[in-house]
Amino acid sequence: MIKLGNSKLIREYHEDIIESIPSTIIITDNNLKIQYANKNFYLKSRKREIEVMGERLEKVFPASHSMMNKLKENIKNVIKNGIPFTDGHMWYHGKFYFYKIRPLKEADGSRSIIKAMLLMEDVTELTRLEEKLRDSYTKLENAFAELKESSDIKSEFLTTVSHELRTPLTVINTYLELFENAKLGELNEAQQEKLKILRTQTSNMMEIVDDILDTSRLETKKFKLNRYPVKLENIAKRVIEELSKLAELKEHTLTLKIHSNLPNIIGDGERIRQVFNNLLSNAIRYTPNKGKIEIEIKNEDDHILTIVSDTGVGIPKHEIKKIFEKFYIGGGQSLSREAGRLGLGLSITKGVIEAHGGKIWVESTPGKGSRFYFTIPKVENKNVEDS
């Protein structure tokens, strides 16, 4: 068996080994006269042994003046101090080299150093590739910065628009409400009816303005949640109460089923209310009169599961994937135009749930109804019962 590192073996083949190394190796004495150069050196310099051996380094190696001085100084230091020099780099004949200098101890037993080995590595290609890479990286960084800026501008624009719309909407809504409440004089039936339409349309606009703000914030991830202990069942109850009139209009039965001992979760109560509002109002809207809508909240292993189910029109299989996308509006064109909505509700709902670390999904049978599920993770420690 041939052992690697067997010095007899190395000695036998050392010449072959050295001659095969693609680096350039030169050995000089302390007067910087060349004692040895490897095959690669001759190949690269296209000089002959007779022109090189015994000659001073700078004669054979026409590098720039400053470069050569540096090289000579480094070699002299290595020979003097016996410490290798490893960080050299230089340009030579249009190519870029890394170099090392090692002291060579005499084999005569004195262990004095009077020779140095210069090892040069041609890293021209490597350096070129590195520069190209750095270039691409800079271009990528710039493109990203531009993209981010235009995205920021877009979000800022949306925020500004949404903000600017709030003031006139407030003024309009206030006066419409005054009219409707007969505070500006008695109204006949026709006037009342038209005013109600004006006010609900304005209400829609207000919702859309809110939606725009929410979505643009979701996009820029400025979507920060407040975090405090929250009782899901209380939020559900509140939302059911708020939407009860709407449900009554369509003669729906609305039920809330809570499994006892629901722990608190840590979350943003207002945002979660938005989620319940969105899911419940969708259920009411997409269920034909006299339907059954149920909210069920269950305590499971590491999360609380909420199910909002209805006996509504359901969602066709091929649409299920799309319903959580922005601007998706179900029920076909007629329903969406009537509602005057943007279709952002479910995408915001999904954003809120996921920002809480939960998941949301749906099961549905067209013609029979839908079941929306969402989870919110529980916290490690048990929370104090709130009042």
Add this chain to the structure above:
Amino acid sequence: MKILIVDDAEYIVKAFKDMLELYGFEVENARDGEKALAKYKKLNPNLVIMDILMPKLDGISATKKILEYDPEAKIIIVTAVSKFGLEEECINVGAKAFIRKPFKIKELLSIIEKTLGDQVGK
């Protein structure tokens, strides 16, 4: 019941005034945060409704100023700005309540009622 509206938007002020007067309140207004304190001293209103974004002095600073003068001042902040944590900031500064534009009249009235306690007559 006297209410001081502090807002630089002409039509918001008009809408507030028209609405609140119809619901039985006496309404005065200041057009920016700086004038707010002066008006407050002059009128001594039961309630201040303060906007946030105003030239010269913003609503939050004006709220601080008024509360320095009268720690019992009842200030409701009304704003179109939708920054998260804004509500907390307002309450921390000493406002009694916070409502976002656009709001329903009913919402505003109920907050006014709550803030004034049982002093409000309908």
